[in-house]
Amino acid sequence: MTDQNDRSVQDIHEYLAEFEDIPGTRVYTASRARKGYHLNQFAMSLMKPENRERWKAGERAYLDEWPLTEDQKLAVLARDYNRMLDLGGNIYFLSKIFSTDGIPFAEACSTMTDMTFPEYRQMMLDGGRSPVGNRSIKGGF
Amino acid sequence: MTDQNDRSVQDIHEYLAEFEDIPGTRVYTASRARKGYHLNQFAMSLMKPENRERWKAGERAYLDEWPLTEDQKLAVLARDYNRMLDLGGNIYFLSKIFSTDGIPFAEACSTMTDMTFPEYRQMMLDGGRSPVGNRSIKGGF
Amino acid sequence: MARITAGVGSSHVPLLGVAVDQGKSRDDYFGPIFAGYDWTRAWEAEQKPDVIVLVYNDHASAFDANIIPTFAIGCGERYKPADEGWGPRPVPDVEGHADLAWHIAQSLILDDFDMTIINEMDVDHGLTVPLSMMFGQPDRWPVKVIPLAVNVVTYPVPSGNRCWALGEAIKRAVESFPEDLNVQIWGTGGMSHQLQGPRAGLLNREWDNMFMDLLVGDSQEARAIPHIEYLRETGSEGIEMVMWLIMRGALGRETRCLHRHYHIPCSNTAIGHLVLEPVE
Amino acid sequence: MARITAGVGSSHVPLLGVAVDQGKSRDDYFGPIFAGYDWTRAWEAEQKPDVIVLVYNDHASAFDANIIPTFAIGCGERYKPADEGWGPRPVPDVEGHADLAWHIAQSLILDDFDMTIINEMDVDHGLTVPLSMMFGQPDRWPVKVIPLAVNVVTYPVPSGNRCWALGEAIKRAVESFPEDLNVQIWGTGGMSHQLQGPRAGLLNREWDNMFMDLLVGDSQEARAIPHIEYLRETGSEGIEMVMWLIMRGALGRETRCLHRHYHIPCSNTAIGHLVLEPVE
Numbered sequence: 064m065t066d067q068n069d070r071s072v073q074d075i076h077e078y079l080a081e082f083e084d085i086p087g088t089r090v091y092t093a094s095r096a097r098k099g100y101h102l103n104q105f106a107m108s109l110m111k112p113e114n115r116e117r118w119k120a121g122e123r124a125y126l127d128e129w130p131l132t133e134d135q136k137l138a139v140l141a142r143d144y145n146r147m148l149d150l151g152g153n154i155y156f157l158s159k160i161f162s163t164d165g166i167p168f169a170e171a172c173s174t175m176t177d178m179t180f181p182e183y184r185q186m187m188l189d190g191g192r193s194p195v196g197n198r199s200i201k202g203g204f
Numbered sequence: 205m206t207d208q209n210d211r212s213v214q215d216i217h218e219y220l221a222e223f224e225d226i227p228g229t230r231v232y233t234a235s236r237a238r239k240g241y242h243l244n245q246f247a248m249s250l251m252k253p254e255n256r257e258r259w260k261a262g263e264r265a266y267l268d269e270w271p272l273t274e275d276q277k278l279a280v281l282a283r284d285y286n287r288m289l290d291l292g293g294n295i296y297f298l299s300k301i302f303s304t305d306g307i308p309f310a311e312a313c314s315t316m317t318d319m320t321f322p323e324y325r326q327m328m329l330d331g332g333r334s335p336v337g338n339r340s341i342k343g344g345f
Numbered sequence: 346m347a348r349i350t351a352g353v354g355s356s357h358v359p360l361l362g363v364a365v366d367q368g369k370s371r372d373d374y375f376g377p378i379f380a381g382y383d384w385t386r387a388w389e390a391e392q393k394p395d396v397i398v399l400v401y402n403d404h405a406s407a408f409d410a411n412i413i414p415t416f417a418i419g420c421g422e423r424y425k426p427a428d429e430g431w432g433p434r435p436v437p438d439v440e441g442h443a444d445l446a447w448h449i450a451q452s453l454i455l456d457d458f459d460m461t462i463i464n465e466m467d468v469d470h471g472l473t474v475p476l477s478m479m480f481g482q483p484d485r486w487p488v489k490v491i492p493l494a495v496n497v498v499t500y501p502v503p504s505g506n507r508c509w510a511l512g513e514a515i516k517r518a519v520e521s522f523p524e525d526l527n528v529q530i531w532g533t534g535g536m537s538h539q540l541q542g543p544r545a546g547l548l549n550r551e552w553d554n555m556f557m558d559l560l561v562g563d564s565q566e567a568r569a570i571p572h573i574e575y576l577r578e579t580g581s582e583g584i585e586m587v588m589w590l591i592m593r594g595a596l597g598r599e600t601r602c603l604h605r606h607y608h609i610p611c612s613n614t615a616i617g618h619l620v621l622e623p624v625e
Numbered sequence: 626m627a628r629i630t631a632g633v634g635s636s637h638v639p640l641l642g643v644a645v646d647q648g649k650s651r652d653d654y655f656g657p658i659f660a661g662y663d664w665t666r667a668w669e670a671e672q673k674p675d676v677i678v679l680v681y682n683d684h685a686s687a688f689d690a691n692i693i694p695t696f697a698i699g700c701g702e703r704y705k706p707a708d709e710g711w712g713p714r715p716v717p718d719v720e721g722h723a724d725l726a727w728h729i730a731q732s733l734i735l736d737d738f739d740m741t742i743i744n745e746m747d748v749d750h751g752l753t754v755p756l757s758m759m760f761g762q763p764d765r766w767p768v769k770v771i772p773l774a775v776n777v778v779t780y781p782v783p784s785g786n787r788c789w790a791l792g793e794a795i796k797r798a799v800e801s802f803p804e805d806l807n808v809q810i811w812g813t814g815g816m817s818h819q820l821q822g823p824r825a826g827l828l829n830r831e832w833d834n835m836f837m838d839l840l841v842g843d844s845q846e847a848r849a850i851p852h853i854e855y856l857r858e859t860g861s862e863g864i865e866m867v868m869w870l871i872m873r874g875a876l877g878r879e880t881r882c883l884h885r886h887y888h889i890p891c892s893n894t895a896i897g898h899l900v901l902e903p904v905e
């Protein structure tokens with residue numbers, strides 16, 4: 064009953080390789096999840112009000128309680144979200160950081176692009192970023 | 205690939221009904237799991253040494269911290285394992301209680317049968333309880 | 346006998362929850378979005394479903410990075426709104442329907458779906474925002490909810506075909522529940538959006554609408570869409586649309602469209618909303 | 626390329642761990658049980674597997690009543706022995722093989738198995754007792770382990786057919802891992818035993834041996850054994866034998882028996898042990 068359509072099992076290597084062909088995008092694969100495990104767990108800890116208080120009282124000291132790499136810590140302190148993504152962060156975990164900062168999701172997103180927040184907001188009001196030319200690095204379509 | 209053999213999905217009601225036909229056995233079904241949820245969670249709490257200490261210092265007081273029914277509490281205090289099973293306990297959870305008491309699994313099992321522990325042990329040495337006559341209440345086989 | 350009487354698809358953007366909670370849902374920005382749900386709010390008030398199987402994803406709220414269930418079904422009595430970093434939403438607790446939830450969970454496992462059963466968890470905007478969109482701001486939600494959380498964050502997420510097949514199995518399970526219950530299934534998330542990286546802000550009106558087209562009628566095409574297509578065409582978070590396929594699969598061979606709404610943008614996201622009924 | 630070179634079936638009775646830890650494994654009671662593992666200990670020392678996919682069940686140790694995953698795969702770097710109520714066993718930590726584990730987890734999800742991924746957990750006697758039986762008391766386990774925990778406690782547990790199919794999918798996954806690794810798969814639990822109620826102490830030598838017979842050669846019969854048959858014939862905890870089917874499924878079309886051992890009793894349980902290799 065679970066196989067009503069033809070399905071050929073795809074090789075996991077091909078499956079994952081395709082993801083690297085998307086411009087400006089880090090798909091949250093296992094290898095990123097492993098690299099970012101403690102970074103994401105740190106971010107997750109900010110869901111508790113008492114942790115948010117301690118974090119706000121001293122970011123570096125709070126970070127030092129977690130087994131993050133120095134690169135990860137610096138990226139967090141700098142709120143460099145692209146760098147955090149490169150170091151294994153996932154945006155849903157990282158959102159606990161900018162939520163704690165009181166920054167809206169769209170503003171946080173804009174910091175990962177080459178736009179200012181007002182420019183980004185205007186792009187969204189105008190219909191968002193077009194998929195044209197943004198689908199494939201190799202294909203350029 | 206997941207359906208190499210014929211498989212006809214069995215109705216869950218028939219599936220569960222068959223379990224009631226096994227003599228001297230409570231299969232740990234969803235309805236038992238729901239009834240026994242807090243009983244099992246209480247038992248599970250005894251995996252932590254600090255909880256075992258508090259439990260040994262005052263069983264009733266420790267039990268009263270948990271949302272168990274009075275029946276469940278009395279069954280625990282009396283170490284009436286058959287009754288605990290009836291009230292939704294599962295033996296793997298309940299094992300934390302007799303482990304904390306320092307009682308071996310086989311001795312705990314014997315208390316659920318009509319035998320003393322030495323009798324039960326002897327039965328096991330002699331090859332265990334025979335399945336003959338113990339497979340089906342209705343069928344008597 | 347319990348029956349699945351309708352399916353609802355809807356985006357579940359957190360900002361929509363903020364708009365409701367702060368009374369902004371009729372302002373210039375949010376007005377056009379919420380207007381598209383007016384039909385549904387009136388229709389739900391008439392339909393009075395007993396239970397909703399609410400397919401959503403947890404956004405790093407109930408599940409941390411330690412444990413990643415592909416399909417988790419909530420079999421508990423009630424669920425609290427999660428604190429996602431700015432305090433829990435001021436919405437009522439969500440009441441479960443443990444009898445039906447356990448029945449579905451058991452049936453699905455017999456039917457070779459490898460479910461994870463959860464008794465206690467908090468539920469985040471993925472679940473509470475669609476409730477707000479469909480029911481407004483009641484003191485108590487007028488319906489019981491069975492949360493069905495799908496991993497759409499860590500890859501591989503379940504295939505579209507597997508999601509559709511899960512929907513089919515949910516339909517069989519619901520129909521074997523003896524009590525007379527009016528059950529709806531909701532698929533939430535999407536539509537196109539990307540919340541990360543230099544490509545953030547991608548939207549794709551054309552693809553989103555093609556996807557909604559595919560859910561109406563008797564086409565089975567959508568179950569074969571590969572993950573890479575969602576990612577390329579609809580942004581990294583557009584993959585949430587696979588959850589709509591669970592809803593579609595649970596409606597059987599053919600569907601009729603009762604209501605449809607599409608709006609760009611809400612924050613980073615394209616809003617899509619669809620109300621379907623099964624054609625017997 | 627990684628390859629599954631052998632499958633091992635074994636009971637995982639906690640008392641066997643106690644016997645090892647307290648140096649009683651050659652006394653009158655335990656001697657005949659451990660003697661049946663001597664062949665395997667020597668064979669393992671020769672085989673030097675790199676990784677074991679160790680199929681077992683958690684006995685209310687890592688997972689409480691709140692969360693019940695049907696199939697959970699450990700993708701972490703290491704696991705500590707659980708405190709099951711009398712302190713953790715004095716055995717080494719278990720080292721994971723995160724690369725292969727994640728590879729298998731990802732492949733299985735692509736292959737429509739709805740896995741739960743776990744990074745951190747303690748492992749109980751279900752996993753550590755078979756390690757002790759096969760490797761004795763080293764300072765460090767000579768092999769890396771991928772824990773695969775199966776729900777065999779709360780019903781419905783996965784069907785025998787689903788377990789066998791999972792084994793088949795694990796074989797495909799391992800064979801698509803590029804590194805040269807000697808991988809074994811172990812199925813643990815069973816054989817006949819009942820730990821609860823007035824029927825406690827049930828053992829069934831005949832059925833257990835029939836079951837072991839079915840795992841040798843090219844028969845597919847065992848995948849169709851219904852749960853009720855395990856329960857009636859082998860006691861309520863005999864259902865653990867479905868985990869042996871995952872091992873068997875991962876060995877392919879046909880197996881050859883290298884070693885076999887059966888002993889009654891160990892505490893409440895019949896001990897069964899089987900070493901199989903795939904026939905190509």
Ligand SMILES: [Fe+3]
Pocket residue numbers: 357402404471534535585
């Ligand atoms: Fe979402």
Ligand SMILES: [Fe+3]
Pocket residue numbers: 637682684751814815865
């Ligand atoms: Fe066991």
